[in-house]
Amino acid sequence: MIPAPFRYTRAATVDEAMQVLQQDSDAKVLAGGHSLLPMMKLRLARPSHLVDVTRIPELSTLKMSSDVVVVGAAVRYAVLSQSRIAEVMPLLTEAVRLIADPQVRHRGTVGGSAAHADPASDLAAVFLATDALFVVASPRGIRRIPAAEWYVAPMVTALAGDEMLVRVEFPQPQPARQTYLKFAHPASGYALAGVAAMLDIQEGMIQHVRLAVTGAGAMPFRARSAEQLLAGRPLAAVRFEEAADAGAKDGEYLSDAQYSEEYRRNLACVMMRRALEKLAAE
Amino acid sequence: MEARLSIQITVNGKTVSDHVEPRTLLAHYLRDGLGLTGTHIGCDTSQCGACTVLLDGEPVKSCTVLAVQADGTQVMTVEGLAAPGTAHPVQQAFQEMHGLQCGFCTPGVLMLSTWLVQQHQTSDLRHIRESLDGIICRCTGYENIVKAIARAGELAVDEPAAPAASQREGVPS
Structure with missing residues (x-):
């Protein structure tokens, strides 16, 4: 299958990429292309112009400091999984290693996942749990969009047509205990339920609980009810099952031909409970 | 256009x-x-x-x-991978372990395997299996593919030199 014809520009700078987006409202940003090109082959997407941003040096940034981890939008999963970011955000590298397969991880990018906004994207749970900030550029300047506002609808983000994602910022420090657990669809490998979980345990008390779920719901979501039930409580006194059950109710679920709404909600609950148990046992 | x-x-x-x-x-x-x-x-x-x-x-x-x-x-x-008439260690291993059936997926499997060998990621069978996630063999001949990749790792240790680029078959000049 060959995509419909389009123009191609390899941008050298963010400004150059933005110019194309401004001139042509049907232009799309191309990074790894592993979501966009399959859609273009099927004519589910038919952009008139692709702006390749993968060779803009700024977009390949990986920076760590005491207050923030910065990941450029065009950083590929394979690069991220091998990076020193594992030392401060094991959650992120753990999740990235579970995305698709080795070949796809050599092309797919962090920014591409964010901008594509597949509601079963592994990174969606990580972005939500860590309160990541999406730094976007436009002719009006730079703005930061919090993860909680990023995912508007399935495959729709808060990005305006002339805006482009430049980098993702993860505020630091994050809670010390972190994990990403995934129940993958046996054929597609997509998350039927993926849970990003973080917490601290200080003197037997649970603190700073962050839980987010992808794949199970119609949209990725933060399980705040579970967080509220657990935060500040003694580890010995909490029931993870109860918290996970409450957290799962924060999502909205849809039935489809394969899986019922109840099954998906239950899966979110089970995966949250497992993630919490894993972190408590560390 | x-x-x-x-x-x-x-x-x-x-x-x-x-x-x-x-x-x-x-x-x-x-x-x-x-x-x-x-x-x-x-x-x-x-x-x-x-x-x-x-x-x-x-x-x-x-x-x-x-x-x-x-x-x-x-x-x-x-x-x-190798000059005409010769075999790269990965190809030798696939021949030795019968790592193919119909052969349609084989070119892709060989290239992925070559990368695994170059990365020294062939000693753990479980890791090899995970690394094959992005390969579909419709003959379902994965067992011998896994064995062949492990064998390729052994052969590459014995014989690390790859043929020079100039000897390789390929592009019409």
């Missing part, structure tokens, strides 16, 4: 300059543009991995890479 763009790619050690439509996929360019039909197109939806080639030394599915995206890169296809 959109204007053709000029590209320069080093394929199997030989640099080629060409003009391609932006929508030309790397897999099609290799097969139709350069006649390197060893790279197979299986699913054409980036699932099956039969089209796997090494792009700057890393395994990628060439049905989901535009030829223009490969501009300025080094590409290695199955034709680049």
Whole structure:
């Protein structure tokens, strides 16, 4: 299958990429292309112009400091999984290693996942749990969009047509205990339920609980009810099952031909409970 | 039709300059543009991995890479593994362990395996199995593929030298 014809520009700078987006409202940003090109082959997407941003040096940034981890939008999963970011955000590298397969991880990018906004994207749970900030550029300047506002609808983000994602910022420090657990669809490998979980345990008390779920719901979501039930409580006194059950109710679920709404909600609950148990046992 | 763009790619050690439509996929360019039909197109939806080639030394599915995206890169296809009439250690291992049945996915499997061998990631069978996630063998011949990759790792330790680029079959000059 060959995509419909389009123009191609390899941008050298963010400004150059933005110019194309401004001139042509049907232009799309191309990074790894592993979501966009399959859609273009099927004519589910038919952009008139692709702006390749993968060779803009700024977009390949990986920076760590005491207050923030910065990941450029065009950083590929394979690069991220091998990076020193594992030392401060094991959650992120753990999740990235579970995305698709080795070949796809050599092309797919962090920014591409964010901008594509597949509601079963592994990174969606990580972005939500860590309160990541999406730094976007436009002719009006730079703005930061919090993860909680990023995912508007399935495959729709808060990005305006002339805006482009430049980098993702993860505020630091994050809670010390972190994990990403995934129940993958046996054929597609997509998350039927993926849970990003973080917490601290200080003197037997649970603190700073962050839980987010992808794949199970119609949209990725933060399980705040579970967080509220657990935060500040003694580890010995909490029931993870109860918290996970409450957290799962924060999502909205849809039935489809394969899986019922109840099954998906239950899966979110089970995966949250497992993630919490894993972190408590560390 | 959109204007053709000029590209320069080093394929199997030989640099080629060409003009391609932006929508030309790397897999099609290799097969139709350069006649390197060893790279197979299986699913054409980036699932099956039969089209796997090494792009700057890393395994990628060439049905989901535009030829223009490969501009300025080094590409290695199955034709680049060894000179005609000879076999790369990975190919030897697949022959020895009967690591193929119908052979359709084999070019992609060989390229992924070559990368695994180069990364010294062939000692753990479980890791090999996980690494094959992006390869679909419709004959379901995975057992022997896994054994062949493990064997390739052993052979590569014994015989690390690869044939020089100039000896490789490949691009029409």
